[in-house]
Amino acid sequence: MKQARPELLNVPIIQYFSLKKDPFSDNLKASELCDLPSIREVATTVEMVSQNHYHFAFTGPTGSGKSTILRYVCDRQERLGDKVVMLNGGNWGFGEFLRQVMEPLGIDYKAYHPSTMIRLIQQQMMKSAEDGKKVLIAIDEADKLRNDVFFQLHLLACMPDRGEALASLLLSGQDGLADKLVNPLATPLKSRMYPGHYIAPINRQMYRNYVQHHMKLCGLRDDCIDDLALEHIWKATSGNLRSIGMTFRIALQYAANHEMHKIDAACAKAAFA
Helix, strand or coil, rough: CCCCCEEEEEEEHHCCCCCCCCCCCCCHHHHHHCCCCCHHHHHHHHHHHHHHCCEEEEEEECCCCHHHHHHHHHHHHHHHCEEEEEECCCCCCCCCCCCCCCCCCCCCCCCCCCCHHHHHHHHHHHCCCCCHCCCCEEEEEEEHHHHHHHHHHHHHHHCCCCEEEECCCEEECCHHHHHHHCCCHHHHCCEEEEEEEECCCCCCCHHHHHHHHHHHHHCCCCEEEEEHHHHHHHHCCCCCCCHHHHHHHHHHHHHHHHHCCCCCCCHHHCCCC
16 A cells, blocks of 8 residues: 655745745756856866866865866857866776766777777867867866876877877866876876866855855845844855855755744754754
């Protein structure tokens, strides 16, 4: 016998606050992202890097917005005409990494030797170049890749017999990524790396702009949160984007559950209690 669905214990906040969409969502379109300086800086650099076939890496702590920035930049480069191969890094050796690159390039995988996989990938990238498309290989969570990947990545990005650059590499990850790039065995890759960028927490003014942007995006009125609550959330999250969004959603949920139509200091404190 089918069991009856239990009643919700939490009041749906979209209906309660008459919102247009989920507040502080992680799944925004590139056009909906808040215009933060870090996004502009990385996007400007990646455009230059792609034009000149350099490589670039940016790092930052968990929740700083690295994956969001990477998604935005890749979307932008595709609209500029690049062929973008985007991967989520894992605990892979070089052979598995090559297999992951082959799939989005439309190359059928067989148990090839790594040298054969490199040749097939390079041939596909050369076809893109002939079509007028630069290739950008973007790797999120690149810090998870094993050291042997960084020692051999340069082999993938250029033709050894001609020395011609075939692709730009865009790497994103936590601080461990920088450690792997400074390893002496990664020198061939690092020699073509443009100086990296660190995604720092946002400051107080950017925090206000970020909150107002997301409130407007989801349809939350400006008078739905008081200044003291904003201050409490700022102090509790220290400018970390993921923490800001999570804390606001919990504060909204607390207000809805307690039939409050405004987020006050009590809601904010409950969100990070």
